[in-house]
Amino acid sequence: MSNPGQADPTPITSARQLAEWFAAGCKPKSAWRIGTEHEKFGFRRTDFTPPDYEHQGIRAMLEGIMQKGWAPIRDGANVIGLTRGSASVSLEPGGQFELSGGPMEDLHAARLELAAHLRDVHEVAGPLGLGFAGMGFHPVARREDMPWMPKSRYAIMRRYMPTRGSMGLDMMLRTSTVQVNLDFGDEADMVEKLRVSLALQPLATALFASSPLREGKPSGYKSLRGHVWSDTDPDRTGIPALVFEEGFGFERFAEYVLDVPMYFVARDGQLLDATGQSFRTFMAGGLPSLPGIEATMGDVADHVTTVFTEVRLKKFLEMRGSDAGSAAMIQAQPAFWVGLIYDDAAQKAARALTRDWTVAQMHQLRADAPRLALEAGIAGRSLRDVARDALLISEGGLKARGLGEEIYLTPLWEIVESGMTQADRILEMFHGPWQGDARQALPFTEL
Template identity: 50%
Template structure:
């Protein structure tokens, strides 16, 4: 979420950190689907990055959206950096390079996800088109260098920008050049959380392959199908990855808290200020040993903020966030929540999915994760190609959505949103492979046509 929560009660015990996560448990009847997607703004004229300032900048875009939607602005030092719907709907926020993110409202069905998306795109176009701004639906900017991309006026990003190069090769690329779509799903108990976390972590490479579409860097093929996924392998390994501990006996909310306590922090927010505490642990802060706050204890807000700076393939907050997919054009966006809802919100499909992955070892899961950015469906685990596993998962997801039986006004269930993925499986190729064929064929060695074909 865009807003950094404001709960300034000092924490007394580790149990409160566990309780904060545990508060996410809800009955199945209250399960919701949250979808977040990022898209890269570009100038319709010349396909350049869009600056924040100016009459045709991203600030002006947000001001226009504020007037259109009546949403509350999120301000930082006099700059508008986001919007949120006070009625509990969605929010709009900016990623470091101006990537425009919709954090959707928690909805009950994928039909509602689709409706929300279509409304959002119509609203954004209404404001953006007169400003000469378009949006690209790829996992990574295909033609710009990092130096070309403007910096958004957000304090937390300045701290991250300074820290990232110290802990990985690609942190700045992640911040400025990538886009994702993710879906956030609920759990009904600690055991349900653990099972869903394990299944979705192990199968995250399936989503990476199905949604892979970042094969270009600075106008040329980069040797990968999802370079965005490769970027995460060398961004900051202390806060990302496949969470091998989640598969060990005794996995619990408490175990995740212990992991998060040792993940290095980025910042602490006090008033409008982001105070750089990068590299120090929350555990030390908790013990009153943070150099910037000697003797002071963190607040629940500090904890919630810290959890939002951890980037594993599946992230636990008060829900589970699926983080393995590249950003995609609008027609494929609802396929991501549909895929995971079908697998995780239907108990038969969840059991069957667990059967697929239960015998994989941590080194095997890691090797699959390491191979998928480059090889996509041709990656292997044990004696199977990922393509076969993806095909099986899609069948399970389809069955799960049919059993859920959430029908739209035309009598269709949510399985229809899997159609783009079913076409990918039928073709046997990821979207990135299709794009590379175009690049080598109809596009005549240029990525410029992507700005038409993959625009929102």
């Protein structure tokens, strides 16, 4: 989840203003960039427990990396993030350490950024006795074992989440993901890209599955993280059917966002609890619980960050369906999507691959993929076969860029050809050399 941005005090009085905010993200192809975000679980090397904020833990990590030229982001007296240029480091609720990378021109630059960040993490974490692992769900810790980071929005969400689903707190505390932010040219291009990426997001869940363990035992899921999102908050998650309706565009998505219940309103450095109340009501005349406060464009920009659809529209598109994983898999995630939707021919082929899928079939695939991974199916085809087609399209799109970026798809090809996801490798080790000791998954997946 993002660090807070700069508030825009312009009053908002219509959905059209939000639609225009989305539309401001339209860019010529020459300006399209790649932004990768990834999270990782910290663990203490002595006993594999998650580090808390204090006690040579997450605060010390932030302060150590701050010495490498990063500026602090504070929530009250606490450092809760870092910023340097267009990149940031932020904290998930359970202390998951996140890099939100800057906009890169190509995948090679994204790889160098990732390598530099992991080098910094290793240098700071080593003396603290900490390691950081890339998995989609914590393999050992119970919910009550996870620390809470001192970030105001998380206190609000902690109270609200259990009212909307049984696994919202697990999502906050015990999951980690890798995401990519990609650009669009105009409204029609945004619609096409959003439809393609939403339809294929369950495939990404399967390909990147790395979370088969829960509290020390196999969970029955390959991507337990993916399953957790199925019962987190139905008001703001999933694959919105409206995206596939005739006439969908910026304004229709803006109308949808205005009806997503709020979490908070930021004023004077404080977050005010607005949970469950409609932004549309806020925009129309204010919230009864917060009298005298007028809705602004800054408020709606904050509100957009609390929409958790499988692909989130902001001033770019944010792919959200993948488990965290190894460094090679972190790099493979943006490669997969760049290949599919940054080349015109590849994007048309990807749309053709998914065009006949119904929304009901996509919803079923989203339910099946976390459990079955590539053994799931859609429209009479196995997901493994669909994955092979999608990778061929992505590879072609990357080759068309002429930069040699298709090399980053190698781990995905290995998964499709072998049928073995990261989750399957973890289970193989759990039942073999680890002799049922799930704690070993943390050093095994260390970044």
